[in-house]
Amino acid sequence: MVSKRCSHCGGSGVLRLGGHSFRTCLDCLGQGSLADHLAAPRDISAA
Numbered sequence: 001m002v003s004k005r006c007s008h009c010g011g012s013g014v015l016r017l018g019g020h021s022f023r024t025c026l027d028c029l030g031q032g033s034l035a036d037h038l039a040a041p042r043d044i045s046a047a
């Protein structure tokens with residue numbers, strides 16, 4: 001299983017907005033890594 005580290009949050013799952021503010025990374029949904037089905041959503045419609 002291949003998992004790619006999210007480049008937006010750096011794999012932490014949260015985005016630093018500055019100071020003590022944090023927000024869940026919507027790109028990886030706070031997982032810190034991108035799953036295959038998220039990286040290639042077009043494969044679903046291919047079937």
Ligand SMILES: [Zn+2]
Nearest residue numbers: 006009025028
């Ligand atoms: Zn992320």
